[in-house]
Amino acid sequence: MMRALVAAAAFLVAVAVLPAPLAQAMDIQRMTSPLGVDIWYVREPSLPIIAANIIFQDAGASTVPVEKLGLGYLVQVTLDEGAGDLKSYEFQRRLDELSLTMDFDVGVDTFGATLRTLTGKRDEAFKLFGLALSKPRFDDDAIERMRAAILAEVAQRLVDPDDIINRAFVANLFPTHGYGRPLRGVPETIEGLTRADLADFVKTRFTRDKLVVGAVGDVPIEEIARLIDLAVGDLPATGTAFNVPEVRPAIGGDITVIRKEIPQSTVLIGGYGIKRDDPDYYTASVLNAVLGGASFISRLWDAVREERGLAYSVQTSNAVLQHGAYFLAYVATNNDKVGESIEVIRNEIDRLLRDGITQAELDAARTYLIGSFALSLDTNARIARTLVSIQVSNLPMDYMEHRVDYYNAITLEDVRRVARRVFLGDANAPMGPAKLNTVVIGNPVNITATPAKGG
Amino acid sequence: MILRPLRVACVLLALPALAGAAAAQDFQVKTAVLANGLYVAVVEDHRAPVVTQMVYYRAGSADELPNQRGVAHFLEHMMFQGTSTTPGQEFRNTIARYGGRENATTTADTTTYYQTVGKEALELVMRLEADRMHNLTITDKEFNSEKEVIKEERRNRYENEPGGLFAEQFSAAMYLNHPYGNPVIGYMHEIEALTRQDALDWYKKWYVPNNATLVIAGDTTLAEVLPLAQKYYGAVPRGAEPTRFRPKEPPHLAERRLFFYDARVRQPSMSRNYLAPSQTARDGTAQALTILATLLSGSTGRFYQELSIKQGIAQGAGAGYSGGLMNETTFSVSISPRRGIDIDVAEKALDAEIDKLLRDGVTADEVELAKSGILDGLIFARDNVMGLARRVGNGLSIGLTVDEVTHLSDIYKSVTVAQVNAAARLVFDKRRSVTGFMLPAPAAPAAPALRPAAAEVRP
Numbered sequence: 001m002m003r004a005l006v007a008a009a010a011f012l013v014a015v016a017v018l019p020a021p022l023a024q025a026m027d028i029q030r031m032t033s034p035l036g037v038d039i040w041y042v043r044e045p046s047l048p049i050i051a052a053n054i055i056f057q058d059a060g061a062s063t064v065p066v067e068k069l070g071l072g073y074l075v076q077v078t079l080d081e082g083a084g085d086l087k088s089y090e091f092q093r094r095l096d097e098l099s100l101t102m103d104f105d106v107g108v109d110t111f112g113a114t115l116r117t118l119t120g121k122r123d124e125a126f127k128l129f130g131l132a133l134s135k136p137r138f139d140d141d142a143i144e145r146m147r148a149a150i151l152a153e154v155a156q157r158l159v160d161p162d163d164i165i166n167r168a169f170v171a172n173l174f175p176t177h178g179y180g181r182p183l184r185g186v187p188e189t190i191e192g193l194t195r196a197d198l199a200d201f202v203k204t205r206f207t208r209d210k211l212v213v214g215a216v217g218d219v220p221i222e223e224i225a226r227l228i229d230l231a232v233g234d235l236p237a238t239g240t241a242f243n244v245p246e247v248r249p250a251i252g253g254d255i256t257v258i259r260k261e262i263p264q265s266t267v268l269i270g271g272y273g274i275k276r277d278d279p280d281y282y283t284a285s286v287l288n289a290v291l292g293g294a295s296f297i298s299r300l301w302d303a304v305r306e307e308r309g310l311a312y313s314v315q316t317s318n319a320v321l322q323h324g325a326y327f328l329a330y331v332a333t334n335n336d337k338v339g340e341s342i343e344v345i346r347n348e349i350d351r352l353l354r355d356g357i358t359q360a361e362l363d364a365a366r367t368y369l370i371g372s373f374a375l376s377l378d379t380n381a382r383i384a385r386t387l388v389s390i391q392v393s394n395l396p397m398d399y400m401e402h403r404v405d406y407y408n409a410i411t412l413e414d415v416r417r418v419a420r421r422v423f424l425g426d427a428n429a430p431m432g433p434a435k436l437n438t439v440v441i442g443n444p445v446n447i448t449a450t451p452a453k454g455g
Numbered sequence: 456m457i458l459r460p461l462r463v464a465c466v467l468l469a470l471p472a473l474a475g476a477a478a479a480q481d482f483q484v485k486t487a488v489l490a491n492g493l494y495v496a497v498v499e500d501h502r503a504p505v506v507t508q509m510v511y512y513r514a515g516s517a518d519e520l521p522n523q524r525g526v527a528h529f530l531e532h533m534m535f536q537g538t539s540t541t542p543g544q545e546f547r548n549t550i551a552r553y554g555g556r557e558n559a560t561t562t563a564d565t566t567t568y569y570q571t572v573g574k575e576a577l578e579l580v581m582r583l584e585a586d587r588m589h590n591l592t593i594t595d596k597e598f599n600s601e602k603e604v605i606k607e608e609r610r611n612r613y614e615n616e617p618g619g620l621f622a623e624q625f626s627a628a629m630y631l632n633h634p635y636g637n638p639v640i641g642y643m644h645e646i647e648a649l650t651r652q653d654a655l656d657w658y659k660k661w662y663v664p665n666n667a668t669l670v671i672a673g674d675t676t677l678a679e680v681l682p683l684a685q686k687y688y689g690a691v692p693r694g695a696e697p698t699r700f701r702p703k704e705p706p707h708l709a710e711r712r713l714f715f716y717d718a719r720v721r722q723p724s725m726s727r728n729y730l731a732p733s734q735t736a737r738d739g740t741a742q743a744l745t746i747l748a749t750l751l752s753g754s755t756g757r758f759y760q761e762l763s764i765k766q767g768i769a770q771g772a773g774a775g776y777s778g779g780l781m782n783e784t785t786f787s788v789s790i791s792p793r794r795g796i797d798i799d800v801a802e803k804a805l806d807a808e809i810d811k812l813l814r815d816g817v818t819a820d821e822v823e824l825a826k827s828g829i830l831d832g833l834i835f836a837r838d839n840v841m842g843l844a845r846r847v848g849n850g851l852s853i854g855l856t857v858d859e860v861t862h863l864s865d866i867y868k869s870v871t872v873a874q875v876n877a878a879a880r881l882v883f884d885k886r887r888s889v890t891g892f893m894l895p896a897p898a899a900p901a902a903p904a905l906r907p908a909a910a911e912v913r914p
Contacts, residue, residue, distance in 0.1 A: 044502060046501075046502055047834075047837055047838055048834065049834070049835060049837075049838055051838075080754075088754075088764075089755065089760065089764070092753075092754040092755045093755050096753070096755050096824055096828055097824065097827070099827065099828050099831030099832070099835075101835075116835065118831060118834060118835075145763070145764075148770065148793060148794065149770055149771070151794070152721075152722050152770050152791070152793075152794065153722075155721040155722065156720075156721040156722050158721070159718075159719050159721055160719065161615070161719075262614075262615050263610050263614045263615060264607065264610040264611060264614065264615045294551055296544070296547040296548070296550075296551050296557075297544075297547065297548050297551040297552070302544075305604055306544065306600070307600070308600070308603075309599075309600035309601065309602070309603030309604045309607075310603070310607070311604070311607050312604055312605075312607040312608035312611055313611070332607065332610075332611055332615075333607060334606075334607060334610065364548070364551065364552050367552050367553060367554060368551050368552060368553075368554045369554065370554060371553045371554015371555065371572075371573060372554035372555075372556065373554070374503075374505075374554065374573070375505055375554060375555065375556060375571055375572070375573070377503065378503065378505060378571075378839070378840070378841070379838045379839050380838050381838070
């Protein structure tokens with residue numbers, strides 16, 4: 001159940017004539033299951049649906065050694081290819097009969113699983129979910145079928161410009177860290193993965209000590225606890241600690257051009273980011289919203305699209321990972337406008353560094369960030385995911401009620417300071433042009449790459 | 456103020472007494488019509504204090520004249536450039552200030568504008584949307600700047616994407632006479648040729664309340680919405696009734712085959728579209744085709760089980776059907792071969808499956824499993840009120856009634872095995888099909904190294 005909160009008075013001043021923006025809190029319940037699993041839950045009685053999101057922390061692609069790149073992804077696509085006594089077809093058939101949606105998703109930091117079932121079919125659904133997590137079969141024929149599918153997908157990605165630039169970009173920012181490697185692997189490593197690798201991945205990572213759970217449903221929380229125990233009861237209590245190191249992006253100010261005969265170039269610009277557990281995280285969100293994150297009201301939207309018609313889409317983000325963060329700007333534009341587009345973006349960033357933002361921009365970004373978060377909690381599945389992400393970020397249960405206070409405390413001076421951290425790398429760095437790495441794919445006119453750093 | 460509740464609205468009000476009776480609604484919609492012809496529909500969902508407003512205009516790219524192709528989508532862009540009372544970017548700025556989400560979509564049949572906001576901003580978004588229904592201004596400067604943006608959008612979706620270029624050629628070959636074959640965004644030379652006057656003419660002709668449907672979904676009621684609709688949308692004068700003219704397809708007598716080569720294609724694939732009736736045929740064929748596509752697709756579907764698991768020929772194989780169009784739509788099948796398997800072998804194997812299906816028919820077990828999945832899907836759909844609003848808005852815009860949009864589960868339950876087989880025989884006629892192959896260019900360059908050795912890479 002969700003409840004509206006009374007919006008803080010400060011907003012009413014900020015947007016005088018307009019009604020107060022929505023601030024909203026969910027009525028989060030919490031209990032420890034009989035097996036000791038910490039469960040966060042929102043009860044939503046109006047729909048006969050249960051949605052659960054679980055993730056295993058310290059279990060993502062960055063925990064895999066470089067010679068086994070793509071292991072997490074092969075596990076992801078093979079997990080629903082049979083478990084326990086059920087072979088591939090029987091398992092899939094059972095999913096169909098139960099109308100059960102079970103999705104697995106390997107990220108760089110975590111391995112996630114979501115389940116959505118009708119309440120009336122919940123027991124069978126959670127049992128099947130648990131079987132996939134604790135007793136996947138990994139039959140040889142299923143592994144080979146999935147390996148072939150991934151090799152075909154990766155072969156296509158190797159020549160897809162969007163994919164090439166994404167891989168080049170993360171490799172450029174994180175040359176020696178797991179974050180810089182392709183999550184789906186490369187043909188050589190995918191060819192070498194074995195059934196033992198898959199079994200080991202599951203045994204060391206799908207463990208109760210790494211588990212985070214969020215759920216939404218129309219039954220009491222005690223019933224959810226019973227169902228979760230049904231699903232995770234057969235998992236080992238503890239797994240392996242992988243100790244993925246902290247990392248900062250390697251920002252050297254270089255420009256990389258990947259030549260391709262395509263009419264439109266894609267440009268990615270990278271800088272330092274602000275992590276989720278950093279006290280400046282909220283200020284970084286404001287900074288990003290004003291520059292290019294809140295697309296329609298951002299400076300880059302105006303400068304690149306509205307004033308000059310240079311691009312259909314221009315976006316920035318403060319990309320947050322468990323052990324690091326980076327700033328990212330994206331634009332796709334005609335080859336002969338690449339130079340102008342990069343210059344406009346760099347000028348806007350330098351202006352932000354030099355002059356900061358205005359009070360009106362700070363107010364608009366604040367209400368945008370507060371409101372858009374509340375509006376994104378519009379389905380049971382999304383609420384379940386949010387319950388998990390609050391826990392992963394080590395935030396308190398009443399975090400949503402305090403979000404408003406965090407944003408209201410931000411000053412214009414905070415934004416200037418964080419702009420220096422993001423675009424110069426340090427709050428005390430001497431003022432100068434922004435430090436940014438640029439990667440372009442396409443056939444841009446008048447763009448010169450900086451000499452290779454080697455390696 | 457003249458509000459004429461429709462027959463449907465009355466039926467709905469009576470419904471609670473019928474709960475549990477045979478005619479079950481998938482979800483509830485309440486409706487009314489304003490004096491100026493604007494159709495109003497409300498879908499309630501009180502889980503969160505949030506509302507979505509959607510305005511559907513019954514005008515899409517298939518309503519364009521040959522000398523103004525791309526104008527429906529172009530005007531959609533111009534609708535964000537300000538009105539005589541709310542100039543410039545004020546619309547977007549205001550909604551963003553609330554953290555609201557908003558955008559617009561143009562399809563062959565409709566142009567849709569939508570916003571999701573906290574419920575206290577409902578009146579605000581209704582005022583703004585009603586305003587741009589009749590007060591839009593378009594300057595030359597804005598028009599010309601937006602033209603460049605739209606050309607970039609086109610490059611992004613088509614010129615830069617082999618899949619986009621293939622899909623465009625594929626659709627063009629599907630229709631002999633109907634404009635569904637044209638790209639919604641327009642071809643590059645057509646976008647280039649559009650003028651500010653074309654956009655204004657389009658706006659004047661189609662953007663009238665009597666050619667629109669307002670759908671409000673979320674934490675509100677028809678009783679709350681109606682006075683606001685009357686206050687803001689009621690002030691927009693009724694316009695001349697625009698007539699949609701849709702050319703009919705002549706008999707399709709010749710199967711068509713396309714071969715598209717591109718150096719960026721690594722995985723060869725074959726797709727085939729068959730001409731098929733849409734939901735507006737109203738005879739249950741659309742639902743039978745949805746069941747057919749479902750039982751052919753997915754991991755347990757016939758195509759994957761037979762062609763991939765048993766025969767080891769296919770990397771992937773499936774079928775698809777989208778019935779939500781006004782005029783004749785398509786039923787599609789597709790296959791991509793495993794490495795080392797020739798695309799022709801894959802096509803023959805797929806054809807053999809279709810022949811077998813036509814000869815032996817589908818089984819009762821297959822139909823029951825597909826039906827139960829679709830019926831449960833209608834319950835899951837209630838978790839997404841914006842999805843329900845979209846179904847109502849699109850359904851009404853292509854000529855369906857509220858009853859037809861909200862009683863799908865009854866229709867699905869009634870579909871028989873014989874009806875699914877009849878639908879299969881109706882669509883699987885190669886003369887009414889286009890088969891398209893997306894293939895690697897014969898002289899494809901080698902894949903580039905994963906990480907560039909030097910900063911400048913030429914493949």
